[in-house]
Amino acid sequence: xxxxxxxxxxxxxxxxxxxxxxxxxxxxxxxxxxxxxxxxxxxxxxxxxxxxxxxxxxxxxxxxxxxxxxxxxxxxxxxxxxxxxxxxxxxxxxxxxxxxxxxxxxxxxxxxxxxxxx
Amino acid sequence: xxxxxxxxxxxxxxxxxxxxxxxxxxxxxxxxxxxxxxxxxxxxxxxxxxxxxxxxxxxxxxxxxxxxxxxxxxxxxxxxx
Numbered sequence: 001x002x003x004x005x006x007x008x009x010x011x012x013x014x015x016x017x018x019x020x021x022x023x024x025x026x027x028x029x030x031x032x033x034x035x036x037x038x039x040x041x042x043x044x045x046x047x048x049x050x051x052x053x054x055x056x057x058x059x060x061x062x063x064x065x066x067x068x069x070x071x072x073x074x075x076x077x078x079x080x081x082x083x084x085x086x087x088x089x090x091x092x093x094x095x096x097x098x099x100x101x102x103x104x105x106x107x108x109x110x111x112x113x114x115x116x117x118x
Numbered sequence: 119x120x121x122x123x124x125x126x127x128x129x130x131x132x133x134x135x136x137x138x139x140x141x142x143x144x145x146x147x148x149x150x151x152x153x154x155x156x157x158x159x160x161x162x163x164x165x166x167x168x169x170x171x172x173x174x175x176x177x178x179x180x181x182x183x184x185x186x187x188x189x190x191x192x193x194x195x196x197x198x199x
Contacts, residue, residue, distance in 0.1 A: 040146075041186065041188075076170070077170075077173070078173050078177055078180040078181065079173075079180060079186065079187070089166075090166065091165060091166050091169065092169075093188070094169065094188055094189045094190065095165045095166060095169060098165060098190075099165070
């Protein structure tokens with residue numbers, strides 16, 4: 001019996017990933033914990049949201065060997081970190097950085113969190 | 119340990135996106151790559167779709183000889199999307 005809080009199979013992780021991204025406005029699948037990234041790219045995406053003053057949730061893909069394959073199959077995206085805003089996959093470090101620099105990320109966050117993201 | 123030369127990655131991307139201008143180099147060691155890709159095929163596509171096109175060309179290398187592939191994608195000037 002799999003508890004919802006401790007998925008183990010690929011299928012269970014896929015369901016958990018869907019819950020993660022639907023329950024939080026900004027969700028990051030990263031190498032490492034929140035603000036304790038174990039990879040430069042994961043660190044950079046967290047820094048973007050920190051600089052914008054936008055709160056985010058993180059799931060460490062190293063917490064279980066099935067998280068990464070379930071995530072990459074779900075998004076059809078080969079690398080991590082992977083960032084979701086408003087339940088939608090927006091991209092990895094390069095795209096988030098570019099959207100931060102060109103203002104698109106701010107616009108998207110304002111649409112996702114009315115009154116937030118200041 | 120598997121290794122890949124930047125030219126291998128460049129050739130893969132050029133073959134998947136004919137007419138593209140591609141620059142590939144390494145950083146932080148031999149398995150971290152960065153690529154600048156200007157391709158007419160990107161016209162009208164979102165960044166997410168543009169990156170997907172590039173990843174598709176090197177999918178089997180990522181996680182093996184390619185630990186990271188930092189991407190910058192652009193529509194060539196004059197091919198406004």
